[in-house]
Amino acid sequence: MSKQQKQIVYFLFFSILLLVGCRSSNQSIKIGLNTELTGEAPAVGASCVKAATLFVNKMNQDGGVDVGGKKKPIELIIADNGSKADEAVVVAQRLITQNEVVAIVGPNISSCAVPASEISENMGCLMISPWSTNIHTTTKNDGAFKKYVFRACFTELVEIPLLAQFAMSHLHLAKAAVLYDMSSESPNSAAHQFQESFLKAGGKIVAMETYTSQDRDFSAQLTKIQASHPDILFIPAYYNDVPLIAEQARNLGITAQFLGYNSWSTPEIIQLDSHHYLDHAYFSNHFSTESDSPLVKKFIQSYQSTYGTAPDDIAALTYDTMGLIVESIIKAGSLNRTAIANMMANIEDFTGVTGTYKFHQGNHDPFKNVIVLTIENEKFVYVTTLQPE
Amino acid sequence: MDYIIQQVINAIQLGSIYGLIALGYSLVYGVLSMMNFAHGDLFMLGAFFCLLLEKIIPLPLWLALLLTMLVIGCLGALLERLAYRPIRHAPKVSAIITSLGCGLILENITLAMSPYPRHMPTLFQNSIFHFHGITISSLQIIVIGISLLLMILLDVMIRCTTLGMVIRALAWNRLMVSLLGIPANRIISFTFALGAALGAAAGLLYALTYPVVSSSMGIAIGWKAFIAAVIGGIGNMRGALLGAFILGSTEVMSITMLPSTYRDLIAYSLLLIILIFKPYGILGEPPTQKI
Numbered sequence: 001m002s003k004q005q006k007q008i009v010y011f012l013f014f015s016i017l018l019l020v021g022c023r024s025s026n027q028s029i030k031i032g033l034n035t036e037l038t039g040e041a042p043a044v045g046a047s048c049v050k051a052a053t054l055f056v057n058k059m060n061q062d063g064g065v066d067v068g069g070k071k072k073p074i075e076l077i078i079a080d081n082g083s084k085a086d087e088a089v090v091v092a093q094r095l096i097t098q099n100e101v102v103a104i105v106g107p108n109i110s111s112c113a114v115p116a117s118e119i120s121e122n123m124g125c126l127m128i129s130p131w132s133t134n135i136h137t138t139t140k141n142d143g144a145f146k147k148y149v150f151r152a153c154f155t156e157l158v159e160i161p162l163l164a165q166f167a168m169s170h171l172h173l174a175k176a177a178v179l180y181d182m183s184s185e186s187p188n189s190a191a192h193q194f195q196e197s198f199l200k201a202g203g204k205i206v207a208m209e210t211y212t213s214q215d216r217d218f219s220a221q222l223t224k225i226q227a228s229h230p231d232i233l234f235i236p237a238y239y240n241d242v243p244l245i246a247e248q249a250r251n252l253g254i255t256a257q258f259l260g261y262n263s264w265s266t267p268e269i270i271q272l273d274s275h276h277y278l279d280h281a282y283f284s285n286h287f288s289t290e291s292d293s294p295l296v297k298k299f300i301q302s303y304q305s306t307y308g309t310a311p312d313d314i315a316a317l318t319y320d321t322m323g324l325i326v327e328s329i330i331k332a333g334s335l336n337r338t339a340i341a342n343m344m345a346n347i348e349d350f351t352g353v354t355g356t357y358k359f360h361q362g363n364h365d366p367f368k369n370v371i372v373l374t375i376e377n378e379k380f381v382y383v384t385t386l387q388p389e
Numbered sequence: 390m391d392y393i394i395q396q397v398i399n400a401i402q403l404g405s406i407y408g409l410i411a412l413g414y415s416l417v418y419g420v421l422s423m424m425n426f427a428h429g430d431l432f433m434l435g436a437f438f439c440l441l442l443e444k445i446i447p448l449p450l451w452l453a454l455l456l457t458m459l460v461i462g463c464l465g466a467l468l469e470r471l472a473y474r475p476i477r478h479a480p481k482v483s484a485i486i487t488s489l490g491c492g493l494i495l496e497n498i499t500l501a502m503s504p505y506p507r508h509m510p511t512l513f514q515n516s517i518f519h520f521h522g523i524t525i526s527s528l529q530i531i532v533i534g535i536s537l538l539l540m541i542l543l544d545v546m547i548r549c550t551t552l553g554m555v556i557r558a559l560a561w562n563r564l565m566v567s568l569l570g571i572p573a574n575r576i577i578s579f580t581f582a583l584g585a586a587l588g589a590a591a592g593l594l595y596a597l598t599y600p601v602v603s604s605s606m607g608i609a610i611g612w613k614a615f616i617a618a619v620i621g622g623i624g625n626m627r628g629a630l631l632g633a634f635i636l637g638s639t640e641v642m643s644i645t646m647l648p649s650t651y652r653d654l655i656a657y658s659l660l661l662i663i664l665i666f667k668p669y670g671i672l673g674e675p676p677t678q679k680i
Contacts, residue, residue, distance in 0.1 A: 040605070042504040182650055209649045214609035216599035219399040220644040227392050240506040240601050247600070251517055252395075252524050272508045272601055 028075040029065055029335060031056075031325060032095035034106040034116060034127075039083025040213065040238060043268045044108045044314050048130065049078055050307050051315035052105060055322040058302070065326050068333040074326075077101060081112055088112035092119040092127070101125065102335050103325045108314060109238075110134035110186040121146040126341040128152055128324060130317035131286075133159065133262065134185050138364040145364040148341045152321040152354075153262070153286050154368045154388075156186070156193045162370045162386040163261060163284040164197035167232055170384070171282070173257055174203045177230035179221055179245060181237045182210035190236035190261050206230050215241075218248050226254050234259045239269040246277035262286055265313045270378050278375050282383065287313035287354045288371045290382040299353045313354070320352030391522035396645050397638075402529050402598070404637030405536035409591035410614035411621070411629040412543060413584035419560045419624035420580045421477070423484045427468065427492035428588050429611015433604060435461050435589025436509070436596035437499055443510050450512040450597075454535070457593050458586035465585020466578045473581075474574070492611075499604040509600035532594045539590055540630060543583075547626060556580055560624065620660050622673025631671055636660065 033052055036045035056074045059065060064073040077099045081088035088107045095101045096119070103126040107113045113132035120127035121140075128150045129137055135157065138149050167173055176198055180191035195205050206228040209221040222245070225233065233256040235245055242264055249256075260283035269278070289300055289310050299319060303311040311319070325340075327350055332339040345364070350357040357366045372383040410432055417425045439457045442448060448456070472491050476483050517526045547553040555576050558566045567573045595610070596602050613636060621632025636656065643655035669675050 038500055038504050209644075210652075211649065212609075212653065214605065216595070216601070216606070216610075217399075217403055219402070220396060220641040221649050223392065223395045223399060224644060224649070240603065243508075244599050244601055251526055253519065268505065272506065274508050274510075 028073050029067065029329065030075050030077055030099060030101040031322070032099060032101035032104040033076060033078045034081055034088060034091045034095060034104050034112075035078070036083040036106075036108055036112065037078075037080035039081075040240070041083050041109050043239070043266045043312075044131065045080065045083075047266070047312050047314040048106060048108060048318045051303070051311060051318040052076055052078075052322055054303060054306055055319055059326065066330055067335060081107055081116075083109060083112065085111050085115045088116040089119055092116040093123075096120070096123045096125045102329070102337055102340060103128070105130060105318060105321050105325070108132060109184075110137060110189075111184055113137045114185065117146060117149040120148050124148055124341075125337050126150070126325070126328070126344060128321045128344075130321045131262075131314050132186070134189055136185075145362060148337075150324075150344055150359070150364045152317045152324060152352075152357075152366065154370060155365050156190050156261075158365075158368070158388050159261060159284050159370050160190055160193040161197040161200075162388065163259070163372075164194055164201050164203070166282070166284070166372055166384075166386060167198070167259060168201045168203050171232070171257060173231035175206050175230050176203055176232040176234055176259075177207035177209070177225045177228060177256065178205065178234045178236070179207075179209045179211070179218065179225060180235070181213055181241065183212040184238065186263060187236040187238070190263075191234070194234055194236070211241075213238075216244060218245050219252065222249050222252050222254060225249075226252055230254075230256045232257050232259050236261055236263065238263050239266050240272060242269055243273035243278065246273065246281070247275065250277050257282070259283065262313065265373070265380070267309070267312060267380075270375065270380075273375075276378075280374060280376065282372055282374050284386070285313055285371050285373050285380075286368075287311075287316040288373060288380070288382045293353075295351065296353045316353045320350075320354055320357070323352055324350060324357065393645075394523050396641050398523070398525055398529065400638040400641040401634075402533055402637075403641060404634035405533050405540075406591055406595055406598070407610070407614050407617050407637050408540060408630045408633035409536050409587055409594070410610065411618040411633045412540065412626060413588040413591075414615050414618040415621070415623055415626055415629035416543075416580055416584040416587070418618070419626075420556060420577060421473075422624075423473065423481070424488065424615070424623075425473075425581075425584070426485065426488040426611070426615075427495060428584065429607035429614070430492040430495040431461055431465055431468075431585045431607075432588040432592040432595070432611060433499065433602075433607030434464065434495060435592030436602045436606065437503070437592075437604075438589070439593045439596065440507055440509055440602050443512070447510075448512075450531070453512060454590060454593055457589050461589030461592075462582035462586035465588075466582040468585070469578055469581035474577075492607075496604050496607070503604065506601050506603035509596040509602050511600070512597065528598060532598055535590070535594060539587060543587070544626060552576075552579075616657075616660060620663055620670055622667075622670025625670070625672045628670055628672030635663075635671075 035048045056076045060073045064071040079091045081091045107116050108131035110132040113129040114136045117137050126148050130152045133156045178191050181187040207225045258281035262285050264283045265285045328340045328343040331343040347359050355368045370386040373380045374383050413428050435457050439453050515528045617632035617636045618629045621628030639656045643652050
């Protein structure tokens, strides 16, 4: 190869690099999705991807997002974290440094969201977890909020006390047993929050039993629980454990009312519970499809027509998360990561499909209401809405 | 009192499932001195295969069990032929890594095909009996029964048949057995198939008892069964069973007497103590020095 030929090759190579560079930095708004497509919570990841894709398609059809007077399309970069903490961290790093996203949606489960949030905070990239309710996702060890990390859902601090009160004052049941997955962050903190709130509301905790992820046999714990004769069995666990616990509990003769929290709210739980052991169980949740709001109706209709199923709460929260990010980008008028995060902290009222969002007084956890659902005829049925005081 | 009896039933059920898996580990180790860490995943495949089978044609339990054992047994033999035989004379670490790798491959193939946990259909009408505050289901009786039957059949086979004698001879001295004109490779394949079939049977019974099937279901229980096999004396069939029942009852007992948070801590501390006093396991014997 002559010298001239070499120069031409080099020139072509670098111009291709430049062109590739230009395309990615100027033409689209890159938003990363750090989600649980495989591992212990694949249904969560699937809903998250569906809702985000629906949102992006809708925005791009309308011409894109207005960034400082110029319309730009959104590019969604989907990455699987395998529901594992270490992979969630790697994915967050890759999205920020390699894909150069302006904001990250997810992870959803707290055990992934907490470690991933540290990466976003250190590298200065907005991260909004649609579903993680653990306190440590948005706060540092000293209790101050992380500058770049937000969530789209309420926390266990709002949800569980309201649920405990619901059990006491609405169901009039005062003796509770708790069986929870102690190796997962969210169920663990929900269990302890419930213990505290239920005692404060005047109830009695007669048993606190634990298991670890991947356990399938709960008979020893349930036999112990049965001996304490509870009125309520609170089961903070991921959806694939709940039907097994319910079945084994009923087979052992436990008649207590089952109670759950937002980890239950995926249709998979109904599919896995083919013998209806969970009928008439109550659980607290973010979202109900039985809403009158036109915004919600439109969302449900477009989701249903695209995917053939009704959206679950993760889908709804992801949809709101995308909305919050776009709102911040429009307000910031640029794709500067810090400017976007600053605008996010100042959102006073944003109406999403799960309710009205308010991030006031530097709080990175939104102030929202809690919905109680029950399971009937293989469906989630709306019971009541609990307002935080 | 009935509370204690109920917990004993729970312990027997858990122990018999651990036992079926531990037998597979011990069988393979006895013949090849190799730990087949893909065993937990063969257990998982057993559950998945039965699920698939029931989706296509609903078969009665005994037929589904036989078919599952046959197919997963063949798969086990195939695994041995393709992955383990080529490295039989390589260092032991390579064999361990290969088996871990095979396990991950099997797990991820299943994960790619079915990322969602599936519900296992019931293969027969389950009825629950109550007497004097004790609850036992027909499913529990069947699971414990089939487990015990398979264990006894294996024990009889190993001790009383020519094939069993050859397997024992192989475990004793592979070179000598080959010199006597016995097709050692074929026997090793058969042993692998047998181990895999037992694992698959355990997977099926486990999926019936705890009817949520997922690709990661074999990991934790595979390790527990492996520990049970080591405690009992790896390579020794009766030891594997003893270890499994000890592990099962320690787990249930520690939950019964203490907060369940300490279950694994207590169970495994106790097992470590056993190993300190019996380093080759309870029924294991120290290897004899060959000159």
